[in-house]
Each structure stands twice: as structure tokens, then as C-alpha cells.
Amino acid sequence: MLPSSRKPYTNAALAHRERWRGRVGLMLVASLSVLAGMTDAIGFMASGDFVSFMSGNTTRLAVAISEGDLGLTGRLLLLVATFIAGNALGVVVSRVSQRHALPLLLCIAALLCGGALWPFAEMLPALLAAIVAMGMLNAAVEEVNGLPVGLTYVTGALSRFGRGLGRWMMGERRSGWRVQLIPWTGMFVGAVLGALLEHQLGLRALLISGALAAFLGVVTLKIPRRWHLGYMPR
Template sequence: MLPDSAFYTARGRRIARLRGKVGLCMVAALSFLAGMTDAVGFTATGDFVSFMSGNTTRLAVSIGERDYSSILTISTLIGAFIAGNAIGVIVTRLVGRRSWPLLLCVGALLCLAGLISIALFSLVCTVIAMGMINAVVEEVNGLPIGLTYVTGALSRFGRGLGRWLMGERKPGWRVQLVPWVGMLLGAIVGALLQGYLGITAFVINGLLVFALAASSLAIPRRWQRNYMPK
């Protein structure tokens, strides 16, 4: 038999691995939803709702071209994204770092965006939702995770690959592909949905977030606290 200390160490490792797998499943699902949402917004209006690097470049081009209408729209979206991230942290603190209340808020905003099909209103609601969703999972077993942006994930994956090719065997770099694959697949589905439903496709996204909120109730609260912002 294992000594008590060895037993608890082995048990702790098993729990950490399981917590990591559950966290990565959440990351995959949330990145899929972010990809869906961004694709619906972009194909319907030409504006990004989660890709603020793209919007920043578009803002700079609009300033250079003196396109004041685009400057106002894009600046509003970037501000809404910042506000959404801040609101996400505030909500998680107010609800004791539980994910389901935050997800319900995100789902409600997406449904509202799909039901009230006024372009700028829908975009602002959606961008706020995408900012908020980043507070659901910030890290998994100490590894930083981005849900609505994947440039950082691809960068961390590439640097990890370089270290692996140089003989280093540090774990964790491969999981950075999870949000990228999730966002890619979600964007494909979102583009197809938008082709059939237009901007109303945001409602489908919102309903999926509600389903994810319900499933998150099965995740132990102490695990959720490890995923969410400190």
C-alpha cells in the first residue's frame, strides 16, 4: 500500500488532471461560441465583435481615411469590449466567482442582440457579451487562456514548439491549440448560420450559452474559482 502522503499526492495529481480536462472542455466550448459570434457579426455587418486587434487596425485605417462614421462605430465597439471585460470581473466577484450567473448574462445579451436587429445596438450588446465571457475561464491549472482572441494562444504554441524542438519538455504548450481550434470550428458554424438566419443567429448563440450555463452547475465550485479571475 502507498503511504498516506504518497496516496494524497497521487490523488491530488489525479484531481488536478481532471480539473484541467474539464477546464479545457470549457475553453473549447467558450471559444467555439466566441468564433460563432464573431463570424455572425462579421458576415452580417462587416465588424468584428471579439477580434479587437482587427478592429484596432480598422480604426487606424479609418482615421487615416477620415472616415468619421467608421471611427465612431469602431471606437464604440472597442470601448464596449473593454467595458464587457470589466463587467465580467465585477459580476464574478459579486456572485462569489460562480460561472453560471455570468453565462446567463452573456446569453441574455446575445439573445437581445438577435431579437432587436438594429445593427449598432446588436453589435454593442454582442461585444459586451464577448468581453464578459473572458471572465469565465482565465487560466487552467496555471496556464493562461484566451477565449475570444487566439493570437496569444498561437504565439504561446509556437514558442512552446520551438522549445520542444530544442529539447525542452515543458508541458502545457500543446493545449494552446484548444481555443484556436474551438474558435475556427465555431466561426465556420457561425458563418453558415448567418447565411440562413442573418443577425438573428445571435439568438442561437445565446441559447447555447444558456445550455453551457446549465452544464457548468456540475463543475465543483472550487474548480470554477481556479478558472476565474482572482
């Protein structure tokens, strides 16, 4: 009788733990999306270029090519390539640090603060530092309880939400699609904050982004190690 009486308790405990792992993961996603939105808005307002929204830079690249603007074409190609390199570097830092989020987020913080303190009028190096940081950010969380999430881009999240809404309208009751609004909301809120900060501080507003990245890195130390391993890319 003892094993059978303990089994429901064990299952309930496991289900409770899974729910909390999902909630903590989504709170982390929301916070990191705020960081991404804030940084993207600051970079865009200060330079006219997107820091994390590579879909926008890709469209601008196509337009620049069609207009024969070689200078802008080269600049946008550099931005896109830098973002790709940042993603690759994020995975490398994650693996070298044995998939601990703190070293990754501290590297991101250092890049953002370095960009904010860039002392020269030509801001391209500062912009590239911020782009590398946003590429690296994607290595902090890749999925939560099996649901894919994006931190520096929200087109996929909105698409998954829309498809889930369509299935719900057709009577299907799959779970998980509503949470796709979390990274979009986080990025939107962050972009509003970033725009307000850039109005006051200019590119130096990236110092706030850097401080937020470092703070979130410290916060991740409170997340159970096994949970965070499930969030980060393998």
C-alpha cells in the first residue's frame, strides 16, 4: 500500500516543479527581452541602424543593393555578419563556461558598457559591440519546457502565437501558444524604456543596458542549475 500511496504525491510534486520551472524560465525570457528591446531602441535611435532586428537590416540591405548604394550595402552586410558572429561567440562562451549564464551575461554587459563609453565621434565600433552583445544574448535562453523562444527577435513569436490562435479558433486546445506573447511584450516594453533613455543620455544609455545585463546575470545564480541547463542551447 505504501508505494501506491506515495506515487500520487511524487507525480504532483513533479508537476509542481515543472510548472515553476516554466514560470521562472518565462520570467527570465521576459527580462532578457526587455534588455534586447532596450538595446535595440537605443542603438537605432543613436545610429539609425538596428542592433538586434536583423530582419529590418536585411530588408534595408536589399533596398541598398537595388539602389546601388555600395557604402550602405557594405555597412549593412557588416552589421548582419557581426550579429551572426555574436551568436556563434555566445555559444562558445556558454560552452567554455560550462553553460553558466553569469559569464555570458557579464561579457554582454562589458560589451554594452564599452559601446556606451566609446569616446570617438564615429560610433560604428560602439554599434558593432552592441550587435555582438545582442547576438550573444540568444545563447542565454533557447527554450522553456520544450517551447522555443527568441530573445532578440519577435517575428517568430508573433507567428507562433498567430498560428496557435488560429488552431484555438478551430477548436484545438493545444497549450503553449499564448506564452509567445511574453518575449514580444518584453521587447516592446524594453524598446519604450530604451527610447526614453536615449532621449536623455544618447548612446551612453547603453550603460543602463549593460547594468541590466550584469544584474540579470547575478539573478540567474538563484535559478536551479538543472533548470537553467534546460533553458540554454546544448
